[in-house]
Amino acid sequence: MVELLRRVQPALEHHASSLDRVQRAQFTVDAYTGMHLFIVGGVFALAAATEEILLHPEDEVPTAFLVMFVGGLALFYGGISAAVGRAYRIVAEERIATTIVVALVAVIGSSWDGVVLIVVVAVVLALGLLAEHLRIEPPAKRTPTQADGPTVERAQAQPPA
Numbered sequence: 001m002v003e004l005l006r007r008v009q010p011a012l013e014h015h016a017s018s019l020d021r022v023q024r025a026q027f028t029v030d031a032y033t034g035m036h037l038f039i040v041g042g043v044f045a046l047a048a049a050t051e052e053i054l055l056h057p058e059d060e061v062p063t064a065f066l067v068m069f070v071g072g073l074a075l076f077y078g079g080i081s082a083a084v085g086r087a088y089r090i091v092a093e094e095r096i097a098t099t100i101v102v103a104l105v106a107v108i109g110s111s112w113d114g115v116v117l118i119v120v121v122a123v124v125l126a127l128g129l130l131a132e133h134l135r136i137e138p139p140a141k142r143t144p145t146q147a148d149g150p151t152v153e154r155a156q157a158q159p160p161a
Helices: 002-006 008-017 021-055 063-088 093-108 114-136 152-157
Strands: none
Touching: 008 021, 008 063, 021 063, 021 114, 063 093, 093 114
16 A cells, blocks of 8 residues: 555645645645545455455455445545646546456456455556556666677777777
8 A cells, every 4th residue: 555655745845845825734734634545444444354355365255345345445546646636637547447346356356266356456456556557757768888789880889990
């Protein structure tokens, strides 16, 4: 869970530092109290559901725990998305899409073993975060350097030793 917050926290702090005193106070109340409630509630629901699923790893996951699992993830991602939306007026599309895919996986995989379900959800979460990362920080175009070794152009330009 900490990894899921690592990129968001500095962004929220950066936004808060750019506001005047009154705006910063309102933003702080919104982001660190209002949205934080959803994030913490999501962590609790997700943790309780995950514990129950892992206590019975080879059993079908009961509907109540599927709802807690998906609901906890939705609250967690929703709280983060709301805080980012409040700060930057953007929608965290990948997180919304990931939550929808996890909900679909939970419905489709309701008869799967609990561990299989958790592994599939972990893969979906990783893919969602990768998609978000690639959107926010696209791969930089590299230019050849001396450390990369000789390129065709450099090899042609340098006389043989």
